[in-house]
Structure formats: structure tokens, C-alpha cells
Amino acid sequence: MDHQHYAEAYSDAATWLQTNKESLCVSTDITGDRSKIQTQLEKLQVLVCVIIVLYKIFKSCCDMK
16 A cells, blocks of 8 residues: 555545544433434444444554555
């Protein structure tokens, strides 16, 4: 992976984090009925999957050095 790919991956990750910052904060609220909490749990599970993918991208970028 060259510098351009690294820069693009970094930019994509930064954009994703900024876009999902509010979702991450809202997901920490564990009050409400069962349905609301279940919906929040599902959102968190999606976020975990995306974070794993981002981690792998960053790791591959770091391994290139």
C-alpha cells in the first residue's frame, strides 16, 4: 500500500468517525424500554464490525512501514 492509499484509508476512517460520533454517544444511553435498548444493541454490533474492519486497514497500513 502506498502513501496515497494510506491517506485515503485515513481520510475515510476520519470521515466515518466524525459522521458516527453522535451515534456512538447516543448508544451509551441504556435507558428506555426493551425495544429501544435492543435497537441500540444492534447499532453497537454494527459499529463493532466496522471498527474491526477499520483496525485491519490501519494495521495493514502500519505494517507497510
